[in-house]
Amino acid sequence: MVLMNPVISKLTGKLVVLASASPRRLEILTNVGLRFEVVPSWFKETLDKRLFKTPHEYAVETAKQKALEVAKRMPFKHLKTPDIVIGADTVVVMDGLILEKPVDKQDAYRMLSRLSGKEHSVFTGVAIILCHEKEVIDFYEETKVKFADLSDDLLWEYINSGEPMDKAGGYGIQALGGMLVEYVHGDFLNVVGFPLNQFCKKLGLIFSPPGSLTHNSDEPQGTSDPAAPDLTSRGTMQMQNVRENETEDGKEKLSKMIELMDGFKASKVLFTASKLHVFDVLRSSKTGELQAEDVAQEIKASMKGTERLLEACVSLGLLQRTGKEYANTAMSRHFLLSDGPLSLQGYIQHCNELVWPLFTHLETAVREGTNQHEKAFGKSSDNLFQDAYYSRHEVKLRFMKAMHSIAKVSGRDVATAFDLSKYKTACDLGGCTGAMAYEFAKAHPGLSVTMFDLPEVIEMSGHFRPHDADDRVSFVAGDFFKDELPKADVYILARILHDWSDEKVHILLSKIAKACNPGCCVLVSEIFLDEDRKGPSRGLLQALSMTEGRQRSASEYSLLLKSHGFTTAQNQTLAPTTRH
Numbered sequence: 001m002v003l004m005n006p007v008i009s010k011l012t013g014k015l016v017v018l019a020s021a022s023p024r025r026l027e028i029l030t031n032v033g034l035r036f037e038v039v040p041s042w043f044k045e046t047l048d049k050r051l052f053k054t055p056h057e058y059a060v061e062t063a064k065q066k067a068l069e070v071a072k073r074m075p076f077k078h079l080k081t082p083d084i085v086i087g088a089d090t091v092v093v094m095d096g097l098i099l100e101k102p103v104d105k106q107d108a109y110r111m112l113s114r115l116s117g118k119e120h121s122v123f124t125g126v127a128i129i130l131c132h133e134k135e136v137i138d139f140y141e142e143t144k145v146k147f148a149d150l151s152d153d154l155l156w157e158y159i160n161s162g163e164p165m166d167k168a169g170g171y172g173i174q175a176l177g178g179m180l181v182e183y184v185h186g187d188f189l190n191v192v193g194f195p196l197n198q199f200c201k202k203l204g205l206i207f208s209p210p211g212s213l214t215h216n217s218d219e220p221q222g223t224s225d226p227a228a229p230d231l232t233s234r235g236t237m238q239m240q241n242v243r244e245n246e247t248e249d250g251k252e253k254l255s256k257m258i259e260l261m262d263g264f265k266a267s268k269v270l271f272t273a274s275k276l277h278v279f280d281v282l283r284s285s286k287t288g289e290l291q292a293e294d295v296a297q298e299i300k301a302s303m304k305g306t307e308r309l310l311e312a313c314v315s316l317g318l319l320q321r322t323g324k325e326y327a328n329t330a331m332s333r334h335f336l337l338s339d340g341p342l343s344l345q346g347y348i349q350h351c352n353e354l355v356w357p358l359f360t361h362l363e364t365a366v367r368e369g370t371n372q373h374e375k376a377f378g379k380s381s382d383n384l385f386q387d388a389y390y391s392r393h394e395v396k397l398r399f400m401k402a403m404h405s406i407a408k409v410s411g412r413d414v415a416t417a418f419d420l421s422k423y424k425t426a427c428d429l430g431g432c433t434g435a436m437a438y439e440f441a442k443a444h445p446g447l448s449v450t451m452f453d454l455p456e457v458i459e460m461s462g463h464f465r466p467h468d469a470d471d472r473v474s475f476v477a478g479d480f481f482k483d484e485l486p487k488a489d490v491y492i493l494a495r496i497l498h499d500w501s502d503e504k505v506h507i508l509l510s511k512i513a514k515a516c517n518p519g520c521c522v523l524v525s526e527i528f529l530d531e532d533r534k535g536p537s538r539g540l541l542q543a544l545s546m547t548e549g550r551q552r553s554a555s556e557y558s559l560l561l562k563s564h565g566f567t568t569a570q571n572q573t574l575a576p577t578t579r580h
């Protein structure tokens with residue numbers, strides 16, 4: 001592509017990120033040959049408008065916050081630091097009132113009828129973050145647009161086209177909305193969401209030779225004083241040294257702290273919405289959407305409480321809201337519907353009913369170094385499974401559902417992690433509902449899998465039998481510490497060993513070693529701790545409520561296995577070992 005603007009070519013080789021989900025901005029910048037990645041900002045456009053003297057200050061600040069959020073997130077979440085992050089925010093302003101995107105059709109109607117027959121301003125605030133230099137350049141552009149007198153019929157026809165909903169002021173000048181417009185004074189692309197002309201000028205200033213950076217030679221007079229911006233100007237340029245290096249760093253630490261402090265609230269919101277079947281209720285409604293009062297009625301809860309719960313769910317990305325209607329997000333549809341193939345509901349209820357009470361006694365657990373079953377449930381648990389999980393029917397069922405959901409979510413990855421084509425038989429020790437065994441059978445057409453677990457588990461495993469159950473999976477009842485193990489080429493230990501002390505692990509491994517022939521293999525699936533035991537925190541957090549078990553690193557597991565003649569063949573995230 002021939003680059004008309006030499007400024008754009010100055011960005012060649014730099015990691016430029018557009019912190020925007022707007023397809024218009026993407027198109028405008030792509031059209032001029034800019035190469036960039038799109039990382040939509042998670043910054044919520046909720047700044048208090050009353051705190052800004054002018055609408056354009058609001059747009060600029062929102063643009064800045066959008067860009068800063070991405071600049072801060074990328075080094076952690078994407079493991080790379082961009083050179084430049086660009087953020088933008090477009091607002092329509094009528095009689096001093098800021099109009100953003102309409103929340104529903106009525107809102108679009110209110111906006112468009114307010115604009116009918118009159119002139120309004122469109123402001124786009126833009127922020128350019130120079131990540132390495134820790135500088136923010138921001139500016140805004142104003143364009144005046146006049147609407148023709150619009151009849152209600154025309155307005156509703158336009159609203160029903162769906163076009164207004166994701167656009168500031170409820171119209172898109174570049175498409176059908178162009179019909180509503182009598183004239184435009186100023187940069188057309190600014191209305192569409194990005195003031196390209198001024199953006200290129202700013203880039204020119206930024207990438208001109210050193211010394212000229214703070215010298216706004218092409219700025220119209222009187223426009224460079226941010227304290228007194230001139231609305232007729234083509235914008236102001238503010239170079240802010242985010243000296244503030246430490247301040248930014250401090251802010252990041254503070255938000256991490258707040259995230260940690262609030263983490264338990266977020267978990268409990270998820271548990272409660274799940275227990276009250278909020279996600280199922282929304283899915284079952286005709287349109288997949290419901291208002292808070294309908295949800296309250298369905299889940300038999302108070303209106304006030306339900307509304308707060310739904311709002312909190314939206315903020316956590318568990319639900320989405322358009323106007324007053326709540327709906328599941330893609331993530332919730334994936335993991336939170338109770339009958340979904342990858343439903344985590346079983347595990348979530350286990351966390352709510354069993355892990356949560358244990359964690360409320362964490363302080364005592366730390367002081368005493370003991371598990372807190374007795375305090376939490378009024379009953380001690382010397383043998384975790386017999387005393388805690390399998391003592392009562394409903395607790396057993398809940399625990400089995402938890403294991404089932406984890407096996408469903410992780411089963412395919414575990415089953416396909418290694419080439420098992422040379423093996424004919426496998427035995428899934430402590431396989432609970434058989435979900436993992438079925439995944440192995442599905443992944444390996446030549447493999448027959450025996451699921452081995454306690455008789456009280458086997459008697460209920462029928463509840464979880466898939467309708468297309470493969471008859472290569474069979475169930476054998478027994479206690480793997482006491483009874484003879486079925487013969488197999490592959491022994492699967494998925495999330496088993498961490499529950500037990502080294503002593504018990506040795507008992508189990510020696511029984512496997514006796515049962516298997518040379519060349520057979522043990523496949524261990526666990527959260528492996530880092531060798532320095534500094535992470536992953538998921539494993540270390542889980543350890544806090546463990547009874548007699550412990551979390552181990554891959555080399556600790558290898559040592560245990562080696563002492564029974566199993567040499568580690570592959571040792572990655574999953575560790576299968578072969579006995580010679």
Ligand SMILES: Cc1cn([C@H]2C[C@H](O)[C@@H](COP(=O)(O)OP(=O)(O)OP(=O)(O)O)O2)c(=O)[nH]c1=O
Pocket residue numbers: 019020021022023024025040041045066088089090091092101122166167168169171172173174177191192193
């Ligand atoms: C007035 C007007 C706005 N718009 C669009 C531009 C913006 O995308 C949108 C205003 O919303 P913004 O909040 O500025 O942007 P966005 O939500 O689309 O994307 P992001 O926040 O991720 O950057 O309205 C048009 O496409 N045409 C128009 O005529």
